Amino acid sequence: xxxxxxxxxxxxxxxxYRRDFRALAALAYGLSGSRAAAEELAQEAFLxxxxxxxxxxxxxxxxxxxxxxxxxxxxxxxxxxIAERRALARLGSQRVLxxxxxxxxxxxxxxxxxxxxxxxxVVALFYVDDRSVGDIARILxxxxxxVKAHLHAARQAxxxxxxxxxxxxxx
Amino acid sequence: xxxxxxxxxxxxxxxxxxxxxVEPIPVDEPPSVPSGGRLxxxxxxxxxxxxxxVAAVVGAAVALRADRExxxxxxxDAVPFLIFDSPPKGLPISGGVTLPxxxxxxxxxxxxxxxxxxxxKDLAVMTSEDRATDDPAEPEDPEHPVTVRGKQGAFEDTGIxxxxxSWTEAEGVEVAVYSRTLTQEQLVTTASAATGExxxxxxxxxxxxxxxxxxxxxxxxxxxxxxxLPNRAVGHVVGYQGPEGAxxxxxxxxxxxxxxxxxxxxxxxxxxxxxxxxxxxxxxxxTSVNQVSVGDGDTTEAQETTSWTVTWEESPGIYxxxxxxxxxxxxxxxxxxxxxxxxxxxRSQIAAATLTDDEHSGTASEESEVSESALVExxxxxxxxxxxxxxxxxxxxxxxxxxxxxxxxxxxxxxxxSCGAIPDAPHATAIHAEVVxxxxxxxxxxxxxxxxxxxxxxxxxxxxxxxxxxGVPIEPGRPVPSEIKFYGGAGDVIARMPVRT
Numbered sequence: 293x294x295x296x297x298x299x300x301x302x303x304x305x306x307x308x309y310r311r312d313f314r315a316l317a318a319l320a321y322g323l324s325g326s327r328a329a330a331e332e333l334a335q336e337a338f339l340x341x342x343x344x345x346x347x348x349x350x351x352x353x354x355x356x357x358x359x360x361x362x363x364x365x366x367x368x369x370x371x372x373x374i375a376e377r378r379a380l381a382r383l384g385s386q387r388v389l390x391x392x393x394x395x396x397x398x399x400x401x402x403x404x405x406x407x408x409x410x411x412x413x414v415v416a417l418f419y420v421d422d423r424s425v426g427d428i429a430r431i432l433x434x435x436x437x438x439v440k441a442h443l444h445a446a447r448q449a450x451x452x453x454x455x456x457x458x459x460x461x462x463x
Numbered sequence: 464x465x466x467x468x469x470x471x472x473x474x475x476x477x478x479x480x481x482x483x484x485v486e487p488i489p490v491d492e493p494p495s496v497p498s499g500g501r502l503x504x505x506x507x508x509x510x511x512x513x514x515x516x517v518a519a520v521v522g523a524a525v526a527l528r529a530d531r532e533x534x535x536x537x538x539x540d541a542v543p544f545l546i547f548d549s550p551p552k553g554l555p556i557s558g559g560v561t562l563p564x565x566x567x568x569x570x571x572x573x574x575x576x577x578x579x580x581x582x583x584k585d586l587a588v589m590t591s592e593d594r595a596t597d598d599p600a601e602p603e604d605p606e607h608p609v610t611v612r613g614k615q616g617a618f619e620d621t622g623i624x625x626x627x628x629s630w631t632e633a634e635g636v637e638v639a640v641y642s643r644t645l646t647q648e649q650l651v652t653t654a655s656a657a658t659g660e661x662x663x664x665x666x667x668x669x670x671x672x673x674x675x676x677x678x679x680x681x682x683x684x685x686x687x688x689x690x691x692l693p694n695r696a697v698g699h700v701v702g703y704q705g706p707e708g709a710x711x712x713x714x715x716x717x718x719x720x721x722x723x724x725x726x727x728x729x730x731x732x733x734x735x736x737x738x739x740x741x742x743x744x745x746x747x748x749x750t751s752v753n754q755v756s757v758g759d760g761d762t763t764e765a766q767e768t769t770s771w772t773v774t775w776e777e778s779p780g781i782y783x784x785x786x787x788x789x790x791x792x793x794x795x796x797x798x799x800x801x802x803x804x805x806x807x808x809x810r811s812q813i814a815a816a817t818l819t820d821d822e823h824s825g826t827a828s829e830e831s832e833v834s835e836s837a838l839v840e841x842x843x844x845x846x847x848x849x850x851x852x853x854x855x856x857x858x859x860x861x862x863x864x865x866x867x868x869x870x871x872x873x874x875x876x877x878x879x880x881s882c883g884a885i886p887d888a889p890h891a892t893a894i895h896a897e898v899v900x901x902x903x904x905x906x907x908x909x910x911x912x913x914x915x916x917x918x919x920x921x922x923x924x925x926x927x928x929x930x931x932x933x934g935v936p937i938e939p940g941r942p943v944p945s946e947i948k949f950y951g952g953a954g955d956v957i958a959r960m961p962v963r964t
Contacts, residue, residue: 313490318481327484364878392484393477400477408864409842409871410880419471420478433877447470456470 305345309338312355315421316362322401322416323366327392330366337361356431359421363413363431403453404446411446414439542698542781544810545716548801550703551787554712557704559813562696562717574685575662578726579676581669584644585729586653586676587624591637592662609647611654618647623749624730628654633661640666643732680725691730693723698781701805701813711770712787714802719782724774727784731772739799744775746792771795845869849918849934859901861934868932870903872896885930891947891960893937900937905930907949907958914948915941 303311313334320330337358341348348354393401404412410432417423417431425443429436451458550556579586605617609628616630625643628650632638638661640654649669653676656667666676684694692700698717704710719727728734732749739746748771770788773795777783785799805813845864852858857874869882872894879896891904902917910919910931917935937943949958 310490314482314485314488317485317488318478321481321484322478330485331488360877364873393480396473397477397480400473401481408882415474419474420481422478450474451470454470454473456473457468458470 305338305342305349308341308354312358313338316358319359319416319420320362320366322404322420323363323412325401325405333362333365336365353430356427359417359423359431360433363416400450400454403450406453407446407449411442411449414442415446415450418443542718543716543777543783544699544701544805545714545777545783545802546701546805546809546813547703547712547714547798548803551712551790551798552710554703554710556813557702557711559699559701559810562692562698562700563694575681575683576685576726576730577681578679578729579666580679581645581653581666581676582674585625585642586645586650586666587641587726587729588657588664588666589639589641590632590662590664592635609651611651612657616651616654618650620647626650630654632664636661638664645669680722680729682723682726691727692717692784693719693727696723703787710787710789712790713785715784716777717782717784718780720780724776724782727782728772728774731770731774731784731786733772733774733784739773739775739796740777740802742775742777744773746771746773746796748772748792773799848932849920851918851934851936853899853936853938855899855939857896857899859899859934859936861901861903861932863929868903868905870894870901870934872899872901874899889949889958889960891933891962893943893962893964895943895964898939900943902935902937902944902947902962904933904947904960906933907931907960909957910949912950914950915944917947 316334316337317327317330320333321327324330324333340361341354341358348357351357404415407415413432414428417428418425423431425436425439428439432439447458450456546556575590575592577588577590579588605615607618607620609616609618611628611630612632614630614632616628618626618628620626622641624641626645626647627639627641628647629637629639638654640650642650645653652669653666657664658667659665668675682693685691692715696717696719698715700713700715700717703712728745728747731747733745733747735747736743736745738744748769750767750769768788770786771790771792772784772786774782774784783802785795785802787795787798790798842862842864845862848861848863850858850860850862857872860871860873862869862871863885864882866885867882868885869880870892871880872878874896877896879894881892881894883892886905889905889907891902893900893902895901902915906913906919908931910933913919913933913935915935915937917933919931919933933947933949935944935947944962946962947960948956949960950956
């Protein structure tokens with residue numbers, strides 16, 4: 293059987309890192325609430341990819357695998373705290389890094405993080421990573437209908453929480 | 464500027480903010496991946512200190528297997544299991560652990576702390592010995608570099624333990640000197656004049672003709688169970704924690720030597736001696752300062768959290784330590800007056816409300832290694848019931864999220880989960896992720912164990928025992944059962960329940 297050559301194999305690990313690292317960090321930031329933890333979580337995902345590079349490099353969409361790892365780990369409270377502690381330790385400080393988001397955006401992501409985990413992941417992938425419902429379904433390994441249901445429920449909850457109106461035609 | 468009215472616009476705008484926030488992260492060089500694929504070790508000592516100081520109160524405890532001849536007892540049942548008579552400020556119990564917990568294998572890092580008196584001022588030497596390193600520490604660029612013993616070190620003045628100077632003394636050995644009273648120059652002086660083996664440095668005098676620091680106490684190994692404790696202590700810790708972890712409290716009763724207690728008192732800032740419950744004790748507070756964003760997010764302001772700690776010798780060789788945040792000295796002492804031993808039923812309830820010890824354990828050094836077992840945690844606001852790891856890797860978790868019974872599987876790159884109303888009658892549900900399955904639900908009253916083998920226990924809901932929940936992890940290669948058998952105390956099958964998927 294011919295060996296499948298995936299996108300990652302064409303890009304190489306370094307190029308994939310340069311292309312996707314910040315996007316993964318942004319995803320992790322929204323879901324974890326900590327910029328310091330986000331950087332560590334993104335790095336962990338790439339280190340995990342590096343450990344399995346022979347396998348990952350054959351995937352058609354290694355970015356989906358990386359995103360799956362990041363969104364799963366970012367919603368883990370323990371993982372988030374460990375990542376943040378490691379980041380703080382690396383800075384040689386016990387200070388808590390301040391948020392760098394404007395208050396109104398911090399409010400949005402705090403509301404997203406208060407959603408059930410799957411809904412929060414779907415919202416982050418849709419609005420931060422600009423992924424389609426189909427993409428998100430592949431990343432989270434679930435049906436598109438499930439993604440739509442999570443997205444709908446999340447939007448309804450966020451409307452109640454944030455007080456913004458919802459235009460359903462913007463999909 | 465007013466927020467966009469439309470939700471989609473607002474979410475997309477908030478998403479762009481995240482991208483702007485991570486733009487400064489350099490991506491020119493991919494991370495160097497050490498052999499074995501582990502994250503590079505960076506300043507183990509700093510990591511350990513941070514972990515000790517900011518430790519969560521929820522039973523994240525580890526004590527190492529060790530026996531000491533000078534202990535009053537190695538039997539936790541011989542140590543009182545003390546709790547607040549009623550939850551302080553309504554804080555619910557978040558968990559409890561019995562010390563020591565057994566940890567398989569050799570721990571990677573030992574963290575020791577020795578306390579000195581030097582010219583009437585405090586001085587502590589913390590040593591982190593990495594016994595299992597195969598990844599050298601990475602050099603860093605400290606914000607306040609200093610030269611110590613011919614090596615580059617770092618000065619910090621923001622820590623809860625006071626000012627510090629830290630450096631790498633030898634491969635795998637990081638040392639820091641702390642003081643709440645000495646200056647940066649004095650710390651560098653005493654560190655530079657230190658003598659002895661890298662793992663047992665004795666600090667030098669503050670001046671050429673000055674007195675040698677006098678040893679006050681030492682703890683050969685530190686762990687954290689809501690507060691810094693000797694990792695060989697025997698006893699109990701009960702944690703209390705409010706929403707978001709804003710308010711926490713802990714009650715610990717442990718065996719310890721006066722040497723060790725001196726260090727613990729200094730660590731907690733509880734250095735004012737006084738009578739507590741009629742026993743010799745001490746009390747004190749420490750304040751941590753966090754920078755929080757205000758206004759447009761570009762500016763920050765300091766936010767202080769003060770925690771009070773009181774310690775006393777409950778009986779010869781057995782010490783109690785009580786810590787609580789956002790409380791006054793008088794309030795804490797009043798709470799301590801009402802501390803009492805937990806009843807057997809209360810101990811059972813606390814155990815049921817706690818993640819199993821093995822699954823929740825993690826030493827400071829293991830934190831930096833990110834033990835997979837530490838990844839089992841319920842969402843914020845949820846109450847964990849059981850959790851564990853599959854032999855083949857990955858974790859399972861059963862928890863209560865408000866009025867719903869939920870189960871999660873996490874295999875790293877794959878996860879699965881399900882939530883539903885708490886059944887009012889016995890039932891069994893299965894969820895799957897890749898090749899693993901988890902069966903869970905409500906067991907019939909009187910159930911002691913299940914087949915296939917799993918876990919059965921109630922938990923606390925609003926202070927009352929819940930129905931009997933059960934969870935059965937099914938490893939890859941094992942058949943997914945069509946039914947669960949529930950066994951009673953006499954070993955008889957009291958019910959069979961079909962598994963719904």
